Amino acid sequence: MTQVLSALLIWAAGFALNVKLANGPAHDTAATRTAIPVIFGITILLMWELLVRGLGVPTVILPPPSLIAETFAANLGTLWQDFTQTILKGALSGYLIGILAAFGTALLVDRYDFLKRGLLPIGNFMAALPIVGTAPILVMWFGFGWQSKAAVVVLMVYFPMLVNTVAGLQDTTAMQRDLMHTYAATWWQSMVKLRLPAALPFIFNGLKISTTLALIGAIVAEFFGSPTQGLGFRISTSIGALDLGMVWAAILVSALAGTAFYGLMTALERRMTFWHASHRK
Amino acid sequence: MKKVLPVLTLVLGLIALWYVAAIPMNIKEVLTQAERDGATITPASAQERRDLSNLSLVLQNPGQIGQSWSTKRPILPAPHRVVAELYDSTIHEELTGRRGIVRSGTLSNRSLIYHGLVTLSATALGFAIGATLGIALAIGIVHSRVMDMSVMPWAIISQTIPIVALAPMIIVVLYSIGVQGLLPKAIISAYLSFFPVVVGMVKGLRSPDHMQMDLMRTYNAGQTTVLSKLRLPSSVPYLFASLKIAIAASLVGAIVGELPVQKGGLGARMLAGSYYGQMEQIWAALFMAAALAATLVWAISAAERATLKKMGMAQ
Numbered sequence: 001m002t003q004v005l006s007a008l009l010i011w012a013a014g015f016a017l018n019v020k021l022a023n024g025p026a027h028d029t030a031a032t033r034t035a036i037p038v039i040f041g042i043t044i045l046l047m048w049e050l051l052v053r054g055l056g057v058p059t060v061i062l063p064p065p066s067l068i069a070e071t072f073a074a075n076l077g078t079l080w081q082d083f084t085q086t087i088l089k090g091a092l093s094g095y096l097i098g099i100l101a102a103f104g105t106a107l108l109v110d111r112y113d114f115l116k117r118g119l120l121p122i123g124n125f126m127a128a129l130p131i132v133g134t135a136p137i138l139v140m141w142f143g144f145g146w147q148s149k150a151a152v153v154v155l156m157v158y159f160p161m162l163v164n165t166v167a168g169l170q171d172t173t174a175m176q177r178d179l180m181h182t183y184a185a186t187w188w189q190s191m192v193k194l195r196l197p198a199a200l201p202f203i204f205n206g207l208k209i210s211t212t213l214a215l216i217g218a219i220v221a222e223f224f225g226s227p228t229q230g231l232g233f234r235i236s237t238s239i240g241a242l243d244l245g246m247v248w249a250a251i252l253v254s255a256l257a258g259t260a261f262y263g264l265m266t267a268l269e270r271r272m273t274f275w276h277a278s279h280r281k
Numbered sequence: 282m283k284k285v286l287p288v289l290t291l292v293l294g295l296i297a298l299w300y301v302a303a304i305p306m307n308i309k310e311v312l313t314q315a316e317r318d319g320a321t322i323t324p325a326s327a328q329e330r331r332d333l334s335n336l337s338l339v340l341q342n343p344g345q346i347g348q349s350w351s352t353k354r355p356i357l358p359a360p361h362r363v364v365a366e367l368y369d370s371t372i373h374e375e376l377t378g379r380r381g382i383v384r385s386g387t388l389s390n391r392s393l394i395y396h397g398l399v400t401l402s403a404t405a406l407g408f409a410i411g412a413t414l415g416i417a418l419a420i421g422i423v424h425s426r427v428m429d430m431s432v433m434p435w436a437i438i439s440q441t442i443p444i445v446a447l448a449p450m451i452i453v454v455l456y457s458i459g460v461q462g463l464l465p466k467a468i469i470s471a472y473l474s475f476f477p478v479v480v481g482m483v484k485g486l487r488s489p490d491h492m493q494m495d496l497m498r499t500y501n502a503g504q505t506t507v508l509s510k511l512r513l514p515s516s517v518p519y520l521f522a523s524l525k526i527a528i529a530a531s532l533v534g535a536i537v538g539e540l541p542v543q544k545g546g547l548g549a550r551m552l553a554g555s556y557y558g559q560m561e562q563i564w565a566a567l568f569m570a571a572a573l574a575a576t577l578v579w580a581i582s583a584a585e586r587a588t589l590k591k592m593g594m595a596q
Contacts, residue, residue, distance in 0.1 A: 015427070114290075130533045133567045136551050136552065137555075239449055251450075259438055
């Protein structure tokens with residue numbers, strides 16, 4: 001009971017602190033901007049721990065964060081192998097292939113109007129489809145190794161990336177294109193000097209969407225067959241053994257990988273599209 | 282016509298490519314079958330064929346090409362076989378099957394119509410939960426700086442987590458505390474669909490410019506009036522754009538949610554097909570899912586057009 005009460009107290013204290021920070025004089029500084037979500041996160045974690053212990057929730061249903069951290073620390077070796085198998089081999093290689101293929105197609109689509117009118121509606125349609133459904137087929141074709149996971153990832157990231165890149169390449173004004181024309185710029189010159197830089201915000205949007213899709217694709221594909229390592233394999237087998245600490249540790253790994261991957265793309269975006277309106281102060 | 286022709290050409294091209302690809306993909310199975318039926322093939326034994334590439338096998342046995350489009354156990358079924366399977370497991374099954382709707386009065390549990398409806402109901406429920414939650418969260422974020430600063434970063438981080446990885450666990454855990462049926466799947470759908478709605482709605486609710494906000498202030502309008510008369514109406518185009526993304530995501534969530542519990546649905550059909558090597562069944566379920574996604578997105582677009590027209594916002 002005391003634990004439940006203290007959980008509520010911590011919630012109230014964290015919330016009051018955040019309200020004070022957000023409405024205080026320093027609410028626009030970078031420090032406050034990081035502090036508020038961090039305080040929020042810590043409050044949630046503490047409440048989770050105290051409520052699970054205080055209410056006696058069985059660990060099979062929801063393990064407390066301390067148990068997850070313990071399992072995580074105790075199984076670093078296994079989890080690292082899973083990470084290499086799923087993220088580095090499956091997701092990352094598929095991501096690179098898919099992005100490059102989509103980029104190449106986008107250049108072709110941009111060059112030939114016929115392709116643009118034919119391929120874009122199909123691309124838009126395909127981007128809305130549940131591509132995850134092709135996972136069983138691709139696992140059957142490419143085997144249980146990382147190749148089949150990479151294939152699923154390629155299909156998943158291809159269409160969002162294609163649609164975004166093509167949209168970005170069209171994001172120049174007639175005035176800008178006319179200027180390139182008066183310079184007698186060739187197609188390649190105007191592509192490299194004007195249209196690719198102008199397309200970067202859209203391209204990064206596609207890259208960011210694709211990071212999550214890549215991880216989802218690689219993990220779900222493992223449910224349909226995998227070698228005896230990998231995050232998807234770890235999750236599905238640990239559930240079977242009711243080892244919920246391990247399940248959550250695997251989820252923690254994928255969450256960390258996903259956040260790091262996304263953060264990397266955001267950092268790259270900040271560096272490369274510093275001129276864009278959304279990044280100017 | 283100018284729009285249809287390129288799309289049609291590319292679709293026909295893709296189908297042609299599919300037929301061509303089916304030849305080398307299926308050739309090994311076809312040759313094994315032909316050997317059993319007593320045909321002469323080069324090279325004669327399966328052992329020798331195993332080490333040869335599929336392409337050279339096709340070139341050495343051009344007479345068997347036709348078979349690769351009609352073989353019983355294809356690696357890549359030809360398009361007309363998938364369409365036939367789709368027909369068999371929908372219309373044919375319901376009209377003439379022992380468990381079909383005509384003979385038994387209920388939808389057959391072997392038909393894709395039944396499984397499609399299972400998936401559709403989970404998708405719809407999850408979408409409804411996710412969209413409501415998303416809109417509520419967006420309204421909170423727009424009105425409270427604390428929520429904006431504390432929840433928004435976590436909402437973004439929550440989407441970088443491959444949540445689908447959680448699907449089997451959520452379902453098994455909810456199952457163990459007695460929640461079964463639609464709700465567990467709908468929760469996964471809701472999780473996937475709430476984020477696009479939050480992002481779109483926050484943008485939409487903040488889209489009225491200074492001039493409009495100032496006008497509301499000169500009217501001495503309260504926060505609720507500003508919300509109902511200005512913010513919500515001007516957020517409608519943003520809402521529909523994000524609803525389209527959300528419903529597609531919701532369908533993915535429902536399909537993935539059906540994988541761990543084999544209780545019907547398109548995801549369950551796909552997993553069953555993958556266990557028993559029934560490629561045609563997987564493809565048919567995939568086509569059904571594609572048709573479902575297209576219909577759902579189309580329905581939202583239709584609602585969008587009608588609403589915007591009624592509000593006088595259509596271009």
